[in-house]
Amino acid sequence: MLLFLSLLFLSFPFPSLSLNQEGLYLERVKLGLSDPTHALSNWNQRDETPCNWSGITCDSVTQRVHSVDLSNSFLSGPFPTFLCRLPSLTFISLNNNSINSSLPVDFDMCQNLESLDLGQNLLVGPIPESLAYLPNLRYLSLAGNNLTGEIPVKFGEFRRLETLLLAGNFLNGTIPSQLGNISTLEFLYIAYNPFTPSPFPIQLANLTNLKELWLSDCKLIGPIPTSLSRLTRLENLDLSQNRLTGPIPSSLAELKNIVQIELFNNSLSGTLPVGFANLTKLRRFDASMNQLTGTIPNELCELELESLNLYENRLEGILPESIAKSPNLYELKLFNNKLNGQLPSELGQKSPLRSLDVSYNGFSGEIPENLCAKGVLEDLILIYNSFSGKIPESLGKCRSLGRARLRNNRLSGTVPEEFWGLPRVYLVELVGNSLSGQVSVRISGAYNLSVLLISDNKFSGHIPMEIGFLGNLIEFSASNNMFAGPIPGSLVNLSVLNRLVLNGNELSGGFPAGIRGWKSLNELNLANNKLSGPIPDEIGNLPVLNYLDLSGNHFSGKIPLELQTLKLNLLNLSNNMLSGELPPLFAKEIYKNSFVGNPGLCGDLEGLCPEMGESKKMSFLWLLRSIFILAGLVFVVGVVWFYFRYRNYKKGKKGITISKWRSFHKLGFSEFEIADSLKEDNVIGSGASGKVYKVVLSNGETVAVKKLSGGSRKEDASANYDKDEFEVEVETLGKIRHKNIVRLWCCCNNGDCKLLVYEYMPNGSLGDLLHSSKGGPLDWPTRYKIALDAAEGLSYLHHDCVPPIVHRDVKSNNILLDGEFGARVADFGVAKVVQGVNKGTESMSVIAGSCGYIAPEYAYTLRVNEKSDIYSFGVVILELVTGRLPIDPEFGEKDLVKWVYSTLDQKGVDQVIDPKLDSSFKDEICRVLDVGLRCTSSLPISRPSMRRVVNMLQEAGVESKLKSSKKDGKLSPYYHEEASDEVQLRIES
Template sequence: MLVFILLVVLLQPLNTLSLNQEGRFLQQAKLGLSDPTESLSSWDPRDDTPCNWQGITCDSVTHRVTSLDLSNSQLAGPFPISLCRLPSLSSLSLSNNNINSSLPNDISTCQNLTELYLSDNLFVGPIPDNLTQLSNLRVLNLAGNNFSGNIPASFGAFRRLETLTLSGNLLGGEIPPSLGNISSLKKLELGYNTFSTHMPNQLGNLSNLEDLWLSNADLVGPIPASLGLLGRLVNLDLSLNGLTGPIPGSLTELDSVVQIELYNNSLSGELPSNMSRMTNLRRFDASMNELSGTIPTELCGLPLESLNLFENRLQGTIPEAITRSPNLYELKLFNNKLSGEIPSELGKNSGLQWLDLSYNEFKGEIPKGLCEKGKLEDLILIYNSFSGSIPENLGDCQSLSRVRLRDNKLSGSVPEKFWGLPHVYLLELSDNLFTGGISPMISGAHNLSILLISKNQFNGSIPDEIGTLSNLLEFSGNGNELGGSIPETMVNLRQLNKLDLSHNELSGGIPLRIQGWQNLNELSLANNSLSGDIPDAIGSLPVLNYLDLSTNYFSGEIPIELQNLKLNLLNLSNNKLSGEIPPLYAKEIYRKSFMGNPGLCGDIPGLCPETGQSKHQGHLWIIGSIFIFAGVVFVVGVAWFYFAYQNFDKKTKKGIAISKWRSFHKIGFSEYDIVDCLKEENVIGSGASGKVYKVVLGNGELVAVKKLGGDTGKDYASVHPDRDEFEAEVETLGKIRHKNIVRLWSCCKTGDCKLLVYEYMPNGSLGDLLHSSKGGLLDWPTRYKIALDAAEGLSYLHHDCVPAIVHRDVKSNNILLDGEFNARVADFGVAKIVQGAGKGAESMSVIAGSCGYIAPEYAYTLRVNEKSDIYSFGVVILELVTGRLPVDPEFGEKDLVKWVYSTLDQKDIDHVIDPKLDSSYKDVIYRVLGIGLLCTSALPINRPSMRKVVILLQEVGAENKSNSVKKDGELSPYFHEDDASSQRSVME
């Protein structure tokens, strides 16, 4: 027995040494890497061969390692150079890890490599010049890293390279002309770098090139005419640069090209002639340039699928030949100077899906055949001069989802069936000459969210069936001839946030059971013939901030419950109201809100003109008491001066002498009500920019006061030298009025201190609540509502403010919650006003934002546009879905976005969802997760606009659970598990 034990002990070291030489090289590589997810746990040193290890592929005859794939493994550490000692290794993939070193020059010893994939890591420093010593290399993918410096000129020495992908780095300088020597190259991807250079003419020498992707690379100057020599080119993308000059006529020689993307440059001149030579062209996008002239007729005869020429200076008409394109499914020519009529055959020969001709000078009738194939989804013709009526057969176009016809000269009755299209979510008919009534068939428009029919000649009563539109968010019907009463059924519109029926001929009263309008933000019924009492229930609408009932026949008393509202506008003028004005509004600043109501004259001085008798009596009283009054004034003045001096001296000693006070809303407090409450015991938060105080006013109301200044303010200024936070907040919030943007009541600027007075949000910030022990208060319906509220606030900043505003610090801690968990976007200290969302990006002098929320391209390039906010908002969505912090030690060196992607790569969707959430909402949560992943796409161009995000979220909320997913485990129509790696990669 002793001998047996001895043999075991003696033989055990031999077992550990039985691993062959290649296995020992791999073990050496393993020891140099951090492996938090134990992806290399199968690499057992007791095995005799590594051929069965995870990620290893061996030759079936020689049993030598030929391929190593450790992508998506969360590995960290330096590049494992020992792998180059594997003599037969031909393919190496370490993509999507955390390799955080420079790429060593010794990599040239990997002599047999044909494929090298190192994308989406944390590599830094220059790209080694000697990579060309890998003479067999066919694929080199270094995308999505932090490589800097120039592309090595030596790369022109590659002789077998077919794919060169360097996109999404920090590369600069020139694009080496020597790249034109790589005659074997089929794919060249250099986009999302900062070259600031011209395109070299030598790229035209790449006779085998099929894909050329140079988007967002800071390219300047003209497009080289030599690109017309790329006879095998299929995809050409030069978008989002600073290219100038005309589109070279030589590009028409690209008879293999399928897609040409030239949008968002400064190209000028006319479109080249002879475009009919490009017989395979299916997508052409030259939008957002400075092009002029007309659309060449021959372009319209191509087998196009998509033609985008918006935001240019194109003039002329649409040639009839465009109707001969059988594959045309997308035609976008908006923001030009095109005129004439739309070809009558448009849509008859193709499955047209999207048509946008807005902001032109078109006239004539809408063609009847636009939906001939039954596929038309978007019909956008706004701001033209179209006339005639809506074609009757468009009422049969069941595929329509978005109809925008405003600001034309359309007339006649809207077809009955057109009102009830089942998939339309936006119906915009405003500013036309339409007549007739709203059809009861509108009950079939189950998906309708926005109904805009204002400034027409619609008449008749509003049908009861409108109350069945459970998804309706906005109904603007002002400026028509609508009569009858407001249907009682409208109280069923639970999602409604805007109702404007002003300037009509409505009669009767306001429905009494309107307390269901919990989301109503704006109610305007002015200039009608409405009568009766104002319902008390209006005071129970929690987010109402615009109420206009002026110029009607309302009578009775003003409900005291109106004091519960926080109104930006209140107008009850020109009615027959009587009794007392609620104390909150019985102030001079509200005088215009109540004018024209004789029964209210006693509450606010000067509200109504005095009669002759009362004026006479008043004069007698004044004359009789003038001397007494003068004496009182003298005594009071002396006393006031003494106490005011004492108070001023006291406040000066406290170091808070008020020098400038501004209010942006009607308020009932002054700066002196605020200053005395700025004590340490009232501090409710602090940060880099200052402290926040909770202040209880004399009338019992609460406000939040941010104090900037002192050492904290200096710290902030050192971090953000390009922005004065106080001025940014005042400039931004002072002019914003939106239910999902925090209200700035007033501000005060002193010598060494600046105060910002906001509405008080009792539930604090989303971040503090979600990631605390109180996170259980946020069930899924509440989280969904918060996401939608915040999205609507950001959408307002991006799309409705002129010029647009980019927040630059979107995060859960900057989303505040009121008592009912309604969300407001806050903290605009680093906000940036940009000239036209989508028109490129502005460079910042320093990164603004918070760790875990900063978009990848912003961190690399300091260029900011609305897409940076969209990425950050996507992170907030992921927080709401997962319940996790944006940066967590559990993720290692990854952030929340990468953690979600890597978890989904492992097909473990349920592990992503916050376990505190009710599983019955799983399908809806999956869809919202899909929206979050769209927002956090690595490429900015793949992120939807905030307006689109709002629509996607609204659609999720409106759809039945059974329609939320096609099958268990599928995220949404916008995201599939198979897309996870492609969404993550900058370009793979």
Template sequence: MFFYLFLIFLSLPLTSHSLNQDGLFLQRVKLGLSDPTNALSSWNDRDDTPCKWYGVTCDQSTHRVNSVDLSNSELAGPFPYFLCRLPFLKSINLANNLINSSLTADIATCQNVEVLDLSDNLLVGSVPESLSELRNLKSLSLTSNNFSGDIPRKFGQFQKLELMSLAGNLFTGSIPRELGNISTLQNLQLGYNPFAPSQLPSELGNLSNLAVLWLSNSNLVGPIPESFGKLSRLSNLDLTLNRLSGSIPSSLTWLKSIEQIELYNNSLSGELPRGFLNLTMLRRFDVSTNQLTGTIPTQLTQLELESLNLFENRLEGTLPESIAKSPNLYELKLFNNKLTGELPSQLGLNSPLKRLDVSYNGFSGKIPEKLCAKGELEDMILIYNSFSGKIPESLGKCNSLGRVRLKSNRFTGVVPEEFWGLPRVYLFELEENSFSGKVSNRIASAYNLSVLKISKNQFSGNLPMEIGFLGKLIEFSASNNLFTGSIPASLVNLSTLNTLVLDDNELSGGIPAGIQGWKSLNDLSLSNNKLSGSIPDEIGSLQVLNYLDLSGNYFSGKIPVQLDDLKLNLLNLSNNMLSGALPPLYAKEIYRSSFLGNPGLCGDLEDLCPQEGDSKKQSYLWILRSIFVLAGLVFVVGVVWFYFKYQNFKKAKKVVTISKWRSFHKIGFSEFEILDCLKEDSVIGSGGSGRVYKVVLSNGDTVAVKKLSGESKKEDASRNSDKDEFEAEVETLGKIRHKNIVRLWCCCNTGDSKLLVYEYMPNGSLGDLLHSSKGGLLEWPTRYKIALDAAEGLSYLHHDCVPPIVHRDVKSNNILLDAEFGARVADFGVAKVVQGVNKRTESMSVIAGSCGYIAPEYAYTLRVNEKSDIYSFGVVILELVTGRLPIDPEFGEKDLVKWVCTTLDQNGIDHVIDPKLDSSYKDEISKVLEVGLRCTSSLPIGRPSMRRVVKMLQEAGMANKPKANKSDGKLSPYYNEEVSDQASLV
């Protein structure tokens, strides 16, 4: 037995030494990492060398390890410094893992490493300046981590570095000018970092070997340096989503190797520089959403461009004919300028044009015949110009078309038959022109059609039954035409139909049978036709119907009592031949105008319809009325006397008389029950406009009642509006249906005061809860949910309401919380409907909003739009992240926004995040903080849309680490398609 054990003992050192030294170091690496997927299972000590291990590559002659690639292996733990002991190691790739903690100065021991890729991990802290001591390093990628602090100035000492990618981190400070000393640098990517506002270092113009410069979304201000013209090898220049100002330097036309220039979403101004003819390699040029003026240089259009985006500037003049000669042009976007003249007649003939958008200009003339000559045109967007003539027959063969938008031009003539049946088109918009003729039955071939809008033309004839075969149709608008005949019975088969607008035509017959198939219908407008027959009872089954307008027809018979089953924002049955009783829900004064002009509808509403009779009958009625009036007066006097006696005895509240009561949903209580519950002990809040009461109803439900006090004549005269706060809130909330907007049950006017009855929010307002002693109850997941809920509510107001609504007083106290801490946007007393296409801002005589939430542009203008709401919401995000008030004496003269930016710059993110929050959520909190900082950009143009804010918040909550797209050196890794296509949205 002893002999056997002795043999085992002798074998141990032999086994341990069978693996060479490189393998032993890698074994230590394995011990320091968590490997949940067993990616390193092949790393065992039974081999002589590690050359066959997963992710390990050796030199074929020396059998020594020269590369370790463990990317995408789900490994976790700190950086394994034992890798640096491998004497011949040249490449380390640990990208897309869970490597955490911080890098230390020990990284300098990897002296022979040429490639170091630690992108897409969870590394934090500052980047050690000792990295610059790696004299052989050629590629350094730290993209998409959580590094913070400054980029070390010593990085300018790299001797062989060709790639430096530090994008998608939390670096503050400014871009070191010392980076201009790295003469070997070919690719510099620093985009998407919250740098302090700073200028582009002119020294970067010394990087003579630079091919890619990506500094998108880096808080850059000031001009583009003239020295960039010296970057003779530069192929991709991306400075998008910054605040750069001044003119585009003419020196950029010296960049003979440039293939892509991306400058969109800045504040650049002046004219486009001449000399583009030098840029023979240019393929993509995007300077959209700036403040550029002047004309489009002819030299620019003579290049072999693939994409030209100049939208949202102030460009004037005509489009040079030479643009049609660009052989590779696939994208031309010029919308929102002041361009005039005709489109080049040969446009599309020489290039595979896919996307054309020249909306919101002054273009005229005809659509070019050869626009789809290559058969690849997908988007043809010409809205809001002065184009005229007919649609070319050739476009009827353009089967690649997906979006056709010709709204608001001067087109005439008959639409080509084949054009109606394009198989891939999903948006077909011909509104506000002078088209004539019939809608072809060829439309059945357009089986992908979702939106068909042909209103305000001169179309005539019958509506083809083939429209009912379009199973994906969501909206059909054909109002203000000359259509005759009946409504096609096939339309009831469209189960996805949301909007059907056929008003102001010559349609006859009745509403087709089977309308219960319209399960998604929200808007039904058939007014001002010659429709007749009865209104079908099945209309009560359209549960999502909000707008019903059947006015100006010949409908007869009774109004279906099933209308009581609907929750309508608008009902108009006026000017028909209806008779009988009104449905109980609508037999109220507020709906009087919905029934006028129906002689047989008298109901309980006085003077709803005129009554005729002889003078004797009228006299008899007058006497009878007089008796009733006198009896009423006696009754009133008796009631008043009893009332005052009762008041003296009970010492109760003053009498109020209901003069106006209006409900927006089905309710199970009356105005009198509400009034009886407005007691001092039920007050749950108060403000400048009145008090808020908690009212528990007899049926057990709880509501919140906002009581607005009456205004003095002086205050009333000071208003610069036709409607007071009460009417504004009623008008706004009464027509909104969204899960993240507080629900207005009803309202009433009591003479001395006005009441708004809302759903009750048990957890009160976000501001009260967050900044009270109960703020600790709001853990990060709850705060994140509140931010996302509120963002979705505001996004609905900005993007889904027609017309859009600007809240104008977004703050934490106007975000209410239900029992599950779901958020609702509330208090629309100063909300404003944004009317019209070109009325993007609303002028105000006084500042609306609350201190600390008001956007900085109020300092120089009182014109507001949705960007003001976005700034205010950004402040709310900062409140959720920091736990601090928007205005605090501790900030001195700063507000919360400036305090956050200053603190990030000086002390880092740890001093910004609310200490009550769990540090395990730091990554997600950091991403949400980025969203808040973007929303509070000092320039409105730098703030994302609320739709984009919702998307960014969703992305922030999907994972604890950001995932960056990879750049190919040609297109921007973070290219924002929403920005490039904002005027093309349906």
């Protein structure tokens, strides 16, 4: 007996004599969990009961624990089974922690449990069917975990269950029809699971108490059952993002209590059903991204809708006048359809309209006067229609307006004066109309204005100096108008201005003083005006200027030497009155078109100075004579050199001398083993630079040996190595130590033969696995890991090496994979160490890199910096997302980058993502795709640094795939994120 008591005592570390049995059980719970934020720090053994501990609630009479709520406590570890030993426990919540085990098979000890919330954790394994045997369970949430297997059929035996949340796991199989037997069920969330494609389980129509049904992205196929009309208590129905076909059943009109219907992103067809007039509680109806046809029924428009989303369908015809009569309509989105006619004149008059988007249709007529009658209109997006007439005067009084996008219509007349000075507006887009008059000085009141786009109109007069008072202005585009007079001096005060486009006007005078203030200016386009005077030296001090076009003006004087410090994608100074010598950096044939049409401009470029032609002819004759003399000398020297070279070759033919070997790591093998193993049977690859051998050494290690040809290969344009590039590879890799850079063990150079010995990568290159028959399909987690590893390797080169190293040939074939698919960046034969004061840029004599990966500015200017690598890495990301080659005959004249942009614009993201990838990762894939689009921006300044790329990829992986479906920390089955305007603007541009 004493022994038994001793063992019992030892089983509870340091128990207090005063703490009751329930407190001891909870102490065991605490010991089994990791608590980095000390959320359980007041679970103190000195207390008599745990009733005052954090997260613990006791019965006021019996002092027994009946509730444990440890949600949002950053706890990790296995599920604490000791909780089930608390006899009166009815409530457990561990929501939003890192509980990371499988669930216990047996829950028999939790017989009194009424609520179990384990959502938003890291649970794995199958769902135990024993949960169905808890007689009192009313609430069960396992959403947002990593659970696998099928939903237990036994779940159909729940007696009192009211809420079942299983969304956002990795459950497979099909949705069991037995769930239709849970007659008490009110909330059923099963969305975002990779189920086997199957029809909608019609047995769910038996759940007559159901209020919310969330089956988004459940691989449902076939029609929507008409029997859903039996769910008369249903308030929210979400069947979005499935593969449902057929018409929308008119029987849905019998759901008298329905508030929200979400059917977007399916393949539904036919017309919108009639009979919705009786759905008096319906506030949101979204049937976007389907294949619907026909017009919008008047009765749908007469409902008190808060949101009507029908974009990206095939809707045709006119918009019914009755849509304007809905008193609660605050959001109307009908973009990307084939609607025409006029907008109803009463639109906005009876409803608090906040957002109107009817872009990409065929609407005509005038913009309704009453859109902002209730004073709450924030977004007005009417781009790409045929609206005509004036901008309504009432919009000038709409002080709530934040975005006014009226691009590409047929608007005319003057803009209301008050419209220019709206206090909350941050985007004004009037491009591509026939608007006239002047920009009002009242624009100074638009102090939130960030983007002002008024190009391709008939505006005239002076550009008001008040624009220079808009401290938040990022972009000002006013090209192809009739503006005259000088460039306002106040514009130099716009320190965050990124883009200034004023080409195609009648502007005169010179540059305003103080342009050093344009610290953020990326693009400056003043072409085709009447500007004159010198080009100021200060332009060369604008740190991020990338696009400079001053062509078609009357600028005179010399070209400032300071322009050579800029990292330009485009330089155009043609058709001016410039004179003098070209700056040395620009005295190259590739820059010729940048300077033509300047009669006084001289240089060595043919055609710039015709009067120099005769002297060049005489110089050519002297050069030709010198070449003949030099050729004779070279021939004699060559014969002598060949004789001695051949004699040395015969002496050294027997083998590679050990004295030529150079090691960079402690080796466990002999260099002689390498030389003896270079046999044709061991070749695993070959290219223009030589062959690659797989060598298995006597100690069991395996290495890869690249054998390069000696001598200069510069004359061979296809070669990857010139006479210095072996040394570049050696000097670069010899000093690098990073887990994501391939290791160079040793090398040999005896003149005739050059060997590089690397660590062996058993899974070959990423390019082979993605695009050839050598490897099987790569799933998304593996592709994501490869992208992150390679990004970390490049980040090390750019940010942690002193001086930085630019790879210059980043591509999928130069990303090698080890046995665990860890990625290593390889092949540094054309890498460059960026040196000097202007270490961000170095001019190259030839283009290095591979077709489809070369950044646009690199091909044009031959100037290399880290941004070139970032562009190439962005192409690799696009390969991982799309599964496509960077150059493909299917693209026509496009490369992968252009194909992705155009496909996103025309067909949407689903046509870009590799169809072999699991759609359950779509959110994460889209975030990584966005990183790739940022990296492949045509403007180098817009590309993130590699360090930032690593951070963005890490964030894309850490975020749960349910992140876009959360709201205020809770799952919301009625939220879906639409394409941001930033992405839309990027695609349009």
